Amino acid sequence: MVVMMPWTLEMLREIDREYFAELIMDLLRNLEFRDSERIKTPAETGADIIALREDPLSGLEKYMFKIKAGGLVSSNEITAFIQTLDRYKSDRGIFITSGDFTKDAKLLAQREHRGRIILWNGKKVVDLLNEYQIEPKKELIEMIESRREAEKKKKEVLNVVRLESPLLFDFNHEKVIESVVSKLSQEYKIKRIFVSPEYLEVFLSPAYIISWSSKVQRENEAGEVETLELRDKAVIFSEEKIITKASEDEKLKLAVSKALLNDSSLIKCTEKTLEVGISPSKATLLAKSKLSKELGVSQSHIEISDKKKVYVPTKAIIKLKIYRNRGEAEVNLETSEIKINIKPLSEEKLIEYLKDECRNSTKEELREYKTKANENRFILRGETDRFEFGAAIDMYTGAILAKDVRMKRDALLNLIKSVYPRGKIINVEEGKREAVADILVEGKIAVLKVNLENGEHSLLRELHSPDEAFKIAKSIIEENFPIKGMEFESFSITEHRIIEILMSGVEGKARVKVDGTNLDVIDYFVEISPKKAEEIISSKYKEWSIKERTEDADSYTFSIESESQSAKVKLSKDGKFLEELDVVLKGDVARQKAIEHLEKMGVEAKIEEAALKENWEIVFIGDERFGKITLDRKDGSLIEEEINYTERALEKLYYEHLKLKYGEENPITERMTHYRDKGYLTIKVSSGNTLYYAKIDVKTGRVIEEDKLIDRGLMARIKKMQLESKYK
Numbered sequence: 113m114v115v116m117m118p119w120t121l122e123m124l125r126e127i128d129r130e131y132f133a134e135l136i137m138d139l140l141r142n143l144e145f146r147d148s149e150r151i152k153t154p155a156e157t158g159a160d161i162i163a164l165r166e167d168p169l170s171g172l173e174k175y176m177f178k179i180k181a182g183g184l185v186s187s188n189e190i191t192a193f194i195q196t197l198d199r200y201k202s203d204r205g206i207f208i209t210s211g212d213f214t215k216d217a218k219l220l221a222q223r224e225h226r227g228r229i230i231l232w233n234g235k236k237v238v239d240l241l242n243e244y245q246i247e248p249k250k251e252l253i254e255m256i257e258s259r260r261e262a263e264k265k266k267k268e269v270l271n272v273v274r275l276e277s278p279l280l281f282d283f284n285h286e287k288v289i290e291s292v293v294s295k296l297s298q299e300y301k302i303k304r305i306f307v308s309p310e311y312l313e314v315f316l317s318p319a320y321i322i323s324w325s326s327k328v329q330r331e332n333e334a335g336e337v338e339t340l341e342l343r344d345k346a347v348i349f350s351e352e353k354i355i356t357k358a359s360e361d362e363k364l365k366l367a368v369s370k371a372l373l374n375d376s377s378l379i380k381c382t383e384k385t386l387e388v389g390i391s392p393s394k395a396t397l398l399a400k401s402k403l404s405k406e407l408g409v410s411q412s413h414i415e416i417s418d419k420k421k422v423y424v425p426t427k428a429i430i431k432l433k434i435y436r437n438r439g440e441a442e443v444n445l446e447t448s449e450i451k452i453n454i455k456p457l458s459e460e461k462l463i464e465y466l467k468d469e470c471r472n473s474t475k476e477e478l479r480e481y482k483t484k485a486n487e488n489r490f491i492l493r494g495e496t497d498r499f500e501f502g503a504a505i506d507m508y509t510g511a512i513l514a515k516d517v518r519m520k521r522d523a524l525l526n527l528i529k530s531v532y533p534r535g536k537i538i539n540v541e542e543g544k545r546e547a548v549a550d551i552l553v554e555g556k557i558a559v560l561k562v563n564l565e566n567g568e569h570s571l572l573r574e575l576h577s578p579d580e581a582f583k584i585a586k587s588i589i590e591e592n593f594p595i596k597g598m599e600f601e602s603f604s605i606t607e608h609r610i611i612e613i614l615m616s617g618v619e620g621k622a623r624v625k626v627d628g629t630n631l632d633v634i635d636y637f638v639e640i641s642p643k644k645a646e647e648i649i650s651s652k653y654k655e656w657s658i659k660e661r662t663e664d665a666d667s668y669t670f671s672i673e674s675e676s677q678s679a680k681v682k683l684s685k686d687g688k689f690l691e692e693l694d695v696v697l698k699g700d701v702a703r704q705k706a707i708e709h710l711e712k713m714g715v716e717a718k719i720e721e722a723a724l725k726e727n728w729e730i731v732f733i734g735d736e737r738f739g740k741i742t743l744d745r746k747d748g749s750l751i752e753e754e755i756n757y758t759e760r761a762l763e764k765l766y767y768e769h770l771k772l773k774y775g776e777e778n779p780i781t782e783r784m785t786h787y788r789d790k791g792y793l794t795i796k797v798s799s800g801n802t803l804y805y806a807k808i809d810v811k812t813g814r815v816i817e818e819d820k821l822i823d824r825g826l827m828a829r830i831k832k833m834q835l836e837s838k839y840k
Contacts, residue, residue, distance in 0.1 A: 117253050119241045121234050124210045126252060126305075129181040133160055134544065135237075135246060136179060136208060141543075142244040145175065146607055154179075158196030159205070166634070173203040180209040185231075187216040194225060208232040250472070251512050255305050258435065269310055270380045278374035280319055280347070280367050280422040283445070285312060285380040288428050292441040295450050301488050302434060306509045310438075311431035314381040316423040318389035321358075321368055322346045322399045323418040328407050346403065348395040349424065354402050371422045379425075387426065392419065436465065436510030456507040459483075462490045465510050466503050473517050473566055474499045489513060498523035498567065517565040519547070527567060528560060539605050548572065550605040555579075557628060559608045575628030578603040581611040584631050585624035593638050594648060594687040595619045610634060619644040620687075638686040642668065645683050652690065653681075669693070676701045677746070695746045696724060705748035706730035706741055715755060727751055736761035756810045759784055762793050765813045766806060770797065774820070779804065785840065792816060794839045798823075803832065805839040 127135075133150065140148040145163040154160045161177035178193050185207060197205045205228065207213075212233045213221075221229040232240075241248075270285060289309050296302045325343040332338055345358040345368050355361065358368045390398065396419065400411040407414070428443040432454075439454030457465075463483065470478045474496050481494025485507065493502040502516040519527070521542075528537055528549050535553035547562045557575035562568070582600045590596055597617040604612045611628045615621065620640035627634055640648070645668040646658060653672055656679070660671040668683045679695040697705065703722050710717055710732060717734030728743040739755040757765070763781055770776040776799045783796040791811060797804040806818035819835050822828060 117248055119238045119246075119248055120256075121210075121238055123248055123252055123256055124234050124238055124241075125182055126255060127181070127210070129179065131249070131252075132181045132210060133179055135241065136161060136177065138246050138545070139237075139240055139244065140177075141548075142246070143240075144607075144609065157200075158192060159200075162200075162202075170203075174201070176200065176202040176205045178205065178207045180207075180211070183209070183211045185209050185211070185213045185217050187214060187220045190217045190220050190225075190229065194229065197228070204228055204230065206230045206232060208237060210234045210237065251515070255303075258305060269382050270312060271382065273379050273381055273384050275316070275377045275379065275384075275423055277318075277376065277421045277423055278371045279377040279379070280321075280371050280424050281445075283314060283379050283425040285314075288312075288443055288445070289430065291448070292430055292432070292443065292450060292452070295441075295452060296432075296434070296439075296454075299452070300454065300508050302506065302509055303511070306435040306506075306511055308433050309430050310433050311383075311429075312381045313383045313385060313429040314379060314425055315385045315387055315427040315429075317349070317387045317426045319422050319424050320348045320390075320392060320395035320399075321371060321418075321420045321422060322348060322395065322416055324399065324403060324414055324416050326403065326407055326409055326414045328409055328413075342407070346399045348390065348398050350390060351394075351398060354398055356399070356403050356406055372420060377423070381428075386423075392421065395419065434509050435506075436461075437508055439508075454508055456488075457510050459490070462505050462507065462510065463492065465512075466490075466492045466505055469503055469505075469512055469515065470494075470496065470499075470501045470517075473515070474501065475566070495520075498527075519562070519564045519567055523567075524549075524562060524564070527562065527569065531560060531569065532558060539608075541608070548608050550575075550608055552578070557605065557611070572608065573629065575605075575609065575611060576626075576631055578611055578613065580631060581624075581626040581628065582613050582615065584633065585613045585622070585626055585636070586615060588633050589615075589622045589624065589636065589638060593622075593640075595622070595638065595640055595644065598622060640685060640687040644687065645685075646670075648683060648687055648690075649681065653679075673698075697728060697743070697745065697748050699724070702728040702730065702743060702748060705743055706732065709741060709743070709750050709753075713753070713755070734758075757813050759786055759793065762808050762810060762813060763795065766795055766797065766808060766815070769806075769815060770799075770804060774804075776802075776804075786810070796839060803835075805835045807839065 137148055137150065140161070140163055145165045148161060148163040151157050151160055151162060159176040160179040163175050165173055165175055167173050176197055190207065193205055193207055207229065213231055218231065221231055293304050293307045296307055297304060323345055325341060327339055327341050329337050329339050344356070347355045347358055347364060347368065355364060358364045396416060400414050403414050404411045425445045427445055430441045430443065432439045432441060434454065437454065437457055439452060442451045467478050476496035476498060478494050478496055478501060481492050483490065483492045488507050489504045490507050491504045495501060498519055500518045500520060504513045505511065506513055524540065524547055525537065528551060532551045532553045535551040535558065538550040538552055538557070540547055540549045542564065545564055547564055549560045549562065551558045551560060555577045557577065559572040559575065561570050561572045581603070586598050590598060596619055598615040599617055601614045601616050603614065606612055609628055611626045613624045613626060618641065620638065622636060622638045624636040625634040626632070642661065642663070646661065649658060649670050649672065656672040656674045658670055658672050662669045667685055670681050670683070672679050672681065677695055677697055680693040682691045682693055699722055703719050706719060706722070715734060715737050717732040717737060719730060719732050721731040723729045724745060727745045728748070729740060730743060731740050732738060735758065737755050737757055741750060742752040743749065744751055763784065767779055770779050779797045779799045781795060781797050785794045787793065791809065793808045793810050795806050795808065801823045803821045803823050804818065807816045808814070809816055821831055821835060823832060
């Protein structure tokens, strides 16, 4: 049994952002997020991944993920992520870092956005990766082990060496090695992790600090000669390099002061080489000779009070192990100039390493391949019996920079068949690094995960059989919808968890999504047949007949008729929702209803017109009355009436009024004017020399206003003019 190398924070913080994002995608698949997708423009969007997840209470939720490799995440970054969630209407967000979150960031997420923002720090990610057994890449493991080995070797190759004299200038072995590693990184693109020192030789040159004094005569500003006593420290490096006054060089002054305090020194190296320099006596002669010339005094006037030997680090030779290669660096410790001697590995060696990598990854030999060199990279592409293999190797280190191993499609299918020889492959989903297959076998569905890089496989989960899912789906549909006799038609697997059952029968069809792990019904689609829809309508409207049926994507629409009404009804295609779009009286029934209403009101009239608008509008006319009544379009109840007397009827009513009031027996109408817009009629009637004027309500026949005039004399003529104007 192969034991997985567990993830550690150290490993997680070594990976680049791209690999980090790949790991998170793997995690999301294991955590049963749906439709996980990398965002192509993360910098512009403000997030790296988008995915869906089913929540038992709130349903399907949209998640966005922000990834940061290393470092601390600040509260400002949390705020920016919240704005991204708002902008893209996301339900929740998960901020993921291989580092950690500042205190302010945690408080902001917990207090103001609790439940909506979830934080995963490096420790959380490591725990999840180990829980779901997502293995680190082999190269990463090798890199970490190589680093630990390098640190161990560095301690082994360096020894503490005691010098009998102090150093004039400090020698820091770590800084020297780091400068070489930095140059390798910049010029050869070699990762620091692959470089370790095997040997460090330090070259030291003797020098001497000489404390001197001298009395010299100088002319002052007043022209007088005065004697001055001068004191300083001289540093004798060689015959060519003599510094007589260390106090005038701040760097040297500090180094001299420090050196004079010590009698010996310690350095770390593999080996020290003491260069042959000037002798102590020679140093004295050189110092006095140069001072004599500079001060303009004889050597006898220069007094040496002290002399101390020191060492000056001049050069370092470093032999380097550069992963699978070796090199050497020479560092001039006085000028900091670095010379590196490293040669690329031979093509034969590079191919050998790549073949080994292929063999280790696939357990198979590379058959055919092509190679090419690109700057510091050597690239190989080829194949084995079962795998396609491609890799790039660093020409100077022999380290694998990138690798793409993928099992061939035929090999993948053969592997699945070998694991389940009696199984039927339903679906195979191939990702970048792994494939997931659904196999129908022995009354269940096995979900198999296959590592496409090495062919290793494991059972991800087992699902219930399609038959079991069908029984559950059938009972749910037939118990809750007006559809019976459903039979199994086909099934499919989605997300390697959901069994989608398609069933049909004479009365319709249905598609049901069932959780294969527990047989819970997740979703369904039901559509009754046109024949079943007609049966439902006929049972609901028993006295009606179906005249026409139309349908769209969601519903059936029926035109139906009874003896007195016609209607349009809509039935949803699942047979659950019935809606009356319109119910109207037939035209002849509406006419008959109108006559009945008029008879109740004592109106004898003939129907002139019946028009269906918002409701039925019935226009009628009779000898005495005419007008319009409005009936409810559905049941014919009276909504509104507009009944007027005819002019002839109004004239007759006024004659009866004159007879009752004035005893007139034979009045004669001279003029009638009907103001329909105002709802009244004016009438002028004469009887002998008597004139009658009246304004009559055309709806009720009531006299609104009237006047009587005896047409005789001047005053009568004046009043007549007034009445003619009033009742015109």
